[in-house]
Amino acid sequence: MMSGVVTRFWVQALTQLLALALIAAVLSWGGVTAASAETQAVGRQGMVATSSPEASAVGAQILKAGGNAVDAAVAVGFALAVTYPEAGNLGGGGFAVVRAPDGEVITLDHRERAPFGATQDMFLDAAGRLDSNLSLESHLASGTPGSVDGLLVLHERFGKLSRETVLAPALILARNGFVLSETLAGRIQELLPELRDRPASLRKFSDGGKAYRAGETWRQPDLAKTLQAISDEGRAGFYSGWVAKAITHEMVQQGGLIRQQDLDAYAAVWRDPIHGRYRGFDVYSMAPPSSGGILLTQMLNMLSAYPVGALQPDSPELIHLMTEVERRAYADRTEHLGDADFYPVPIQKLIDPGYAKARMQSYDPNKASLSSAISHGVWQESEQTTHYSVIDGDGMMVALTTTLNSSFGNKWVIPGTGILMNNEMDDFAASTTEANQYGLLGNTANAIAPGKRMLSSMTPTLVLKDNAPVLITGSPGGSTIITTVLQVILNVIDHGQSLAQAVAAPRVHHQWQPDVIDFEKGRLSGTVIADLKARGHSLQARSAIGVANSILVTDGQFEGVADPRDMGAAAGF
Numbered sequence: 001m002m003s004g005v006v007t008r009f010w011v012q013a014l015t016q017l018l019a020l021a022l023i024a025a026v027l028s029w030g031g032v033t034a035a036s037a038e039t040q041a042v043g044r045q046g047m048v049a050t051s052s053p054e055a056s057a058v059g060a061q062i063l064k065a066g067g068n069a070v071d072a073a074v075a076v077g078f079a080l081a082v083t084y085p086e087a088g089n090l091g092g093g094g095f096a097v098v099r100a101p102d103g104e105v106i107t108l109d110h111r112e113r114a115p116f117g118a119t120q121d122m123f124l125d126a127a128g129r130l131d132s133n134l135s136l137e138s139h140l141a142s143g144t145p146g147s148v149d150g151l152l153v154l155h156e157r158f159g160k161l162s163r164e165t166v167l168a169p170a171l172i173l174a175r176n177g178f179v180l181s182e183t184l185a186g187r188i189q190e191l192l193p194e195l196r197d198r199p200a201s202l203r204k205f206s207d208g209g210k211a212y213r214a215g216e217t218w219r220q221p222d223l224a225k226t227l228q229a230i231s232d233e234g235r236a237g238f239y240s241g242w243v244a245k246a247i248t249h250e251m252v253q254q255g256g257l258i259r260q261q262d263l264d265a266y267a268a269v270w271r272d273p274i275h276g277r278y279r280g281f282d283v284y285s286m287a288p289p290s291s292g293g294i295l296l297t298q299m300l301n302m303l304s305a306y307p308v309g310a311l312q313p314d315s316p317e318l319i320h321l322m323t324e325v326e327r328r329a330y331a332d333r334t335e336h337l338g339d340a341d342f343y344p345v346p347i348q349k350l351i352d353p354g355y356a357k358a359r360m361q362s363y364d365p366n367k368a369s370l371s372s373a374i375s376h377g378v379w380q381e382s383e384q385t386t387h388y389s390v391i392d393g394d395g396m397m398v399a400l401t402t403t404l405n406s407s408f409g410n411k412w413v414i415p416g417t418g419i420l421m422n423n424e425m426d427d428f429a430a431s432t433t434e435a436n437q438y439g440l441l442g443n444t445a446n447a448i449a450p451g452k453r454m455l456s457s458m459t460p461t462l463v464l465k466d467n468a469p470v471l472i473t474g475s476p477g478g479s480t481i482i483t484t485v486l487q488v489i490l491n492v493i494d495h496g497q498s499l500a501q502a503v504a505a506p507r508v509h510h511q512w513q514p515d516v517i518d519f520e521k522g523r524l525s526g527t528v529i530a531d532l533k534a535r536g537h538s539l540q541a542r543s544a545i546g547v548a549n550s551i552l553v554t555d556g557q558f559e560g561v562a563d564p565r566d567m568g569a570a571a572g573f
């Protein structure tokens with residue numbers, strides 16, 4: 001008995017040493033630079049697609065070292081907090097959809113929660129108007145972070161390697177630094193002017209106030225200390241002890257609401273996925289507090305009555321049909337969706353195929369059905385979230401979307417910790433008449449309440465056929481996340497496109513209000529635009545929609561694609 005325990009200890013210790021050696025090798029080798037990264041990869045044993053070449057390399061190395069898809073996903077999650085600080089995080093939250101090798105599909109909600117001190121009208125000024133400076137830029141904007149608990153809980157349930165092993169790559173990247181790509185250096189440079197009054201943030205993101213340049217090594221020693229605490233102590237390393245003290249001290253000093261009782265009470269929640277069927281495929285996605293799974297299922301249900309595959313991908317006929325479907329689903333989102341632990345979301349009704357049919361009774365193939373084009377929300381382009389996909393040789397699949405909400409969250413770093421905080425509170429319907437930063441409206445279902453989770457659009461999604469893996473996808477993009485995922489699925493299932501085509505294809509988006517079709521600038525022809533206008537639609541060009549880092553499985557082969565709209569990479573073997 002005793003010798004069995006001792007042997008197990010040594011086997012474990014050796015495996016982990018090997019894993020660490022492999023990881024250290026790939027990172028110090030310096031082969032992981034944006035320049036050498038590939039947006040596409042194929043393999044049969046493991047695949048990772050993320051928006052950060054360093055994080056993709058970490059995931060692939062963890063798989064090679066004997067970790068499973070969850071070990072890789074957790075290591076990637078921590079690595080992204082270092083190498084993709086726009087959205088990768090310790091101070092934010094996310095959702096994971098996991099398929100275990102036995103076929104069970106389960107989701108982990110690690111969304112932020114409103115602190116217990118939150119109140120319904122906390123972002124309204126004396127005149128009752130939404131103060132988006134408060135909901136986006138202040139310490140009040142932060143919900144209680146869920147990412148660290150989420151990644152650790154995920155790892156505890158499914159991981160094979162030790163916690164220290166899956167945290168090691170992130171720690172090494174933070175402590176030793178990594179070489180800044182043009183894109184990341186550029187994004188940080190753009191951010192600097194906004195950090196003038198945020199000394200801890202300026203310290204993290206600049207070299208004593210001087211902007212880092214592409215090609216320089218960026219080290220984050222404070223973040224390394226926090227990662228070390230998590231590696232040593234697990235959950236307590238973040239939610240109690242010196243890190244928690246630093247967070248609550250900063251919140252008290254700066255008028256934020258997160259207190260020790262919020263951190264103590266935070267717990268990620270296992271939830272059943274939303275399951276839908278579309279043309280013989282099983283689609284699993286996120287349940288409330290995300291609206292993603294319900295809306296995706298609703299839209300696929302509505303579309304299943306139409307010959308989508310017979311329509312050209314960018315044709316006015318298909319864009320019109322999708323718009324009408326999206327209009328109806330997003331109208332329901334406004335009224336019915338919120339945290340189901342606090343509000344009775346009519347989930348079964350919304351995803352019922354019969355309801356989808358009834359909803360489309362008013363559909364006219366030639367005419368826009370609602371003309372509610374009154375308020376055109378102002379789109380901010382600085383939004384950022386990140387999605388990644390992982391699969392291993394046993395068919396374990398992970399779709400994980402994580403965010404600080406806006407790019408770099410509320411841009412406040414907690415002094416001494418390197419932790420950048422989220423501004424997720426803006427995802428609540430803080431006002432019933434004014435939209436949030438994504439132009440989204442909401443009602444009682446998504447009103448602010450203490451301890452409640454704000455409604456999300458994140459849509460990490462798994463597609464299976466006859467219980468075999470087909471597709472892992474998801475995206476950032478605020479309200480456009482759900483329609484991005486929808487279009488990737490249609491491109492694969494209905495249009496039979498390769499994954500690279502399906503991900504790179506032009507995207508359009510409609511969300512009921514504002515009543516306008518968004519399209520990617522320069523990617524819709526003048527004749528298609530004219531045709532859609534003739535049907536009664538308004539259109540507006542915007543920059544890229546979504547970043548769908550995805551994996552497709554065909555005959556046992558994994559095709560990984562990092563969306564060319566961002567700076568990511570796919571890595572597999």
Ligand code: DON
Binds near residue numbers: 427
């Ligand atoms: O949870 C949500 O729906 C938003 N906070 C996501 C933000 C986002 O995708 C920004 N990305 N580009």
